Amino acid sequence: MIPRRLIAIVLLSSSSILLAQQGAHPANPLTLDVVVNDKSGMPVPGLTQQDFTILDNKQPQKILSFEAVGQTASPANGPAIILLIDAVNTSFSKVAYARDQLNKFLQRENGKLAHPTSIAVLSDSGLTMQDAPSTDGNALMAYLDQHQTGLRTSRRSQGFYGAAERAELSLRSLTELAEVEARRPGRKIVIWISPGWALLTGPRVIIASQQQQGIFNSVVSLSAQLRQSRITLYSVDPLGSDASTFRTSYYREFLKGISGPSKAQFGDLALQVLAVQSGGRVFNSSNDVAGEIERSVRDANAYYVLSYVPPPADGPNEYHAINVQLARPDLKAQTRTGYYAQPPGPNH
Secondary structure (H helix, E strand, C coil): CCCHHHHHHHCCCHHHHHHHHCCCCCCCCEEEEEEEECCCCCECCCCCHHHEEEEECCEEECCCEEEEECCCCCCCCCCEEEEEEECCCCCHHHHHHHHHHHHHHHCHHHHEEEEEEEEEEEECCEEEECCCCEEEHHHHHHHHHHCHHHCCCCCCCCHHHHHHHHHHHHHHHHHHHHHHHCCCCCCEEEEEECCCCCCCCCCCCCCCHHHHHHHHHHHHHHHHHHHHCCEEEEEECCCHHHCCHHHHHHHHHHCCCCCCHHHCCHHHHCHHHHHHHCCCCEECCCCCHHHHHHHHHHCCCCEEEEEECCCCCCCCCEEEEEEEEECCCCCEEECCCEEEECCCCCCC
């Protein structure tokens, strides 16, 4: 059974559930940031509203607004990039490797970045974030050099309890990041450089109903917070091809949104799961971390912003699957996979 202290983890967002549910009512438009990729995985610019169809729980929805953000967008008006080095869930040697790869990325094009970028570090003491983004890669590396002390292996206990502590810190930090970014306008791409926290899920892990309710509350809250903050999360694993196939693929079992507490498992809060569900991607098969960061940032060069009014929910925290279809069968849309809808309030 999951230790009782883990109830604190799965209930970490329950106090903000009411706040997170704001904007999930049917009267409020739901905004989608949609990347369209061709067969080679390259973003495709130049599409029009007529090329898109939004399905909410398999039902077509009227597109309320449409904006194409192309490669000529001014960096000041484009998405913000947040590069997060996770020293809690990553070994010391892999943190050092990730830092070198990050330096390689930042030094491309003589340190001139296409989008406003900031650095964040997750360490034993929590999340440290850069106040102001910059398009100067050299300045960002100087900031990272000043925070070298944070890039060390977590000193927390090992085994199941250690994994639980690291997961707790990671999820609290993700929540903190979402709360901070909710106060800033526009889209944000968060590239979390980490193998992720433990899934704490398996045949020997028994979850009590109270813990399942807590996990479900956290899933609902984080889903809403990431959506309202317009955060697209990318998972870049510095272990790359050195990691086991099982570890890098097991998260796929939890990609489908859960409809209620009885379906909840701690794997539903995995970094990779949250990344895919937010409309981002998971990179875990290559040791070219700099290249994977580059591919993540590339999704910021051309994308589309669509909105629609979601249908009313029959009850609280009702899961709705989102599917964006394209007129051209050779293209694929990459966006948020779902959300938790709320019934109309007394004023609706």
